[in-house]
Amino acid sequence: MRNLIEKKKSRRAEDIRPFYVMDLLARAKQLESNGRSIIHLEVGEPDFATAQPIIDAGIKALQQLKTHYTPALGLPELREAIAGYYQQKFGVNLDARRVVVTPGASGALQLALSVLADPGDQVLLSDPGYPCNRNIAQVLGIESNNVAVGAESHYQLTAEHIQKCWNKNTRAAMVSSPSNPTGTLITQQQMQALINAVDEKGGHLIVDEIYQGLTYGVKDHTALSLSDNVFVINSFSKYFGMTGWRLGWMVIPDNYVDAVDRIAQNLFLAPATMSQHAALVAFDSKTEAILQSRVETFKQRRDYLLPALKTTGFKIPVEPQGAFYIYADCSALTDNSFEWTHDLLESEGVAVTPGIDFGDFEANTHVRFAYTRPIDELEEAIKRITKYIQ
Numbered sequence: 001m002r003n004l005i006e007k008k009k010s011r012r013a014e015d016i017r018p019f020y021v022m023d024l025l026a027r028a029k030q031l032e033s034n035g036r037s038i039i040h041l042e043v044g045e046p047d048f049a050t051a052q053p054i055i056d057a058g059i060k061a062l063q064q065l066k067t068h069y070t071p072a073l074g075l076p077e078l079r080e081a082i083a084g085y086y087q088q089k090f091g092v093n094l095d096a097r098r099v100v101v102t103p104g105a106s107g108a109l110q111l112a113l114s115v116l117a118d119p120g121d122q123v124l125l126s127d128p129g130y131p132c133n134r135n136i137a138q139v140l141g142i143e144s145n146n147v148a149v150g151a152e153s154h155y156q157l158t159a160e161h162i163q164k165c166w167n168k169n170t171r172a173a174m175v176s177s178p179s180n181p182t183g184t185l186i187t188q189q190q191m192q193a194l195i196n197a198v199d200e201k202g203g204h205l206i207v208d209e210i211y212q213g214l215t216y217g218v219k220d221h222t223a224l225s226l227s228d229n230v231f232v233i234n235s236f237s238k239y240f241g242m243t244g245w246r247l248g249w250m251v252i253p254d255n256y257v258d259a260v261d262r263i264a265q266n267l268f269l270a271p272a273t274m275s276q277h278a279a280l281v282a283f284d285s286k287t288e289a290i291l292q293s294r295v296e297t298f299k300q301r302r303d304y305l306l307p308a309l310k311t312t313g314f315k316i317p318v319e320p321q322g323a324f325y326i327y328a329d330c331s332a333l334t335d336n337s338f339e340w341t342h343d344l345l346e347s348e349g350v351a352v353t354p355g356i357d358f359g360d361f362e363a364n365t366h367v368r369f370a371y372t373r374p375i376d377e378l379e380e381a382i383k384r385i386t387k388y389i390q
């Protein structure tokens with residue numbers, strides 16, 4: 001490198017919090033390259049590859065030279081297909097004009113926050129919660145008010161939190177159901193109460209439904225059955241198994257579509273064309289059959305891991321009913337989950353995510369397990385963790 005001169009970086013660049021698990025992942029990879037066997041329970045993405053019909057549709061789109069930009073809000077036929085999904089799955093009738101196709105749910109979250117809040121405004125988030133929400137807000141100069149949530153509210157924001165924590169600068173509250181990192185859901189009754197509370201404040205509710213479809217023994221819901229005023233975020237990443245295709249969507253109130261279009265044109269130009277053509281078959285019955293069998297596999301993994309972790313010494317006061325995460329209280333084992341996860345990796349080769357990645361509240365006594373690996377690996381992980389604890 002030639003004479004690298006240290007120049008000033010933006011405050012947002014200096015301030016943004018890292019993903020602590022990335023260091024852990026880097027170390028896990030290093031250990032693996034030295035021949036160690038590592039079990040990855042830290043990764044928040046399905047281990048299954050994208051379903052074949054979707055891959056085939058992507059290849060076909062490329063062969064047909066569909067390589068140009070699409071409109072910023074997405075391919076009209078994909079927006080229609082997404083609107084059709086809500087009709088078919090939830091009986092919700094919505095105008096495809098309200099569907100915005102985005103580069104992942106990540107793109108949708110950036111657009112939603114950009115259109116709803118200005119620098120100096122505030123959003124209410126749960127702690128623990130999905131860390132990027134806080135970080136996207138920070139990059140946009142929006143303050144996050146991270147509300148401590150525990151087992152008593154199933155680690156979710158409630159209408160009471162809205163009443164208590166909303167102030168004159170608050171513009172929006174964000175929730176996710178099923179949640180990352182806790183796998184817990186918000187019932188329709190609680191969602192209605194949240195919608196009413198936020199409406200009363202004249203603010204906005206952003207509902208991240210990215211883990212929709214990945215629920216076990218409970219019915220799937222959408223906040224769109226309850227209100228046309230919510231911002232609902234979703235993605236092809238998780239249930240549809242398309243993480244690397246970078247494609248998501250959001251459904252927004254009609255009167256925000258034009259503003260979101262202008263922001264999307266400037267930030268992204270358009271979502272990836274090949275991915276959008278591939279996603280056109282994501283709702284087909286052939287694809288659906290493959291995806292549903294994966295849901296059954298995730299359920300079996302959860303049903304194995306949940307009691308096994310409890311027997312091993314973790315407390316899991318609320319049964320996770322969705323996503324592919326178990327958020328476990330490890331206070332009986334350590335009061336420093338960050339060191340504990342690093343030590344577990346070094347000693348036994350099991351990688352899990354420390355609570356610090358999801359906020360500050362009781363972060364030192366929690367870890368997140370992702371059951372994105374086959375059951376035989378989960379069994380081996382439990383053996384190794386038991387050995388480590390003993």
Ligand SMILES: Cc1ncc(COP(=O)(O)O)c(C=O)c1O
Pocket residue numbers: 044103104105106107130176179180208210234235236237243247248
């Ligand atoms: C709650 C939640 N929202 C959004 C995302 C972003 O997903 P993507 O951009 O891949 O759609 C994730 C990814 O893990 C997530 O857990």
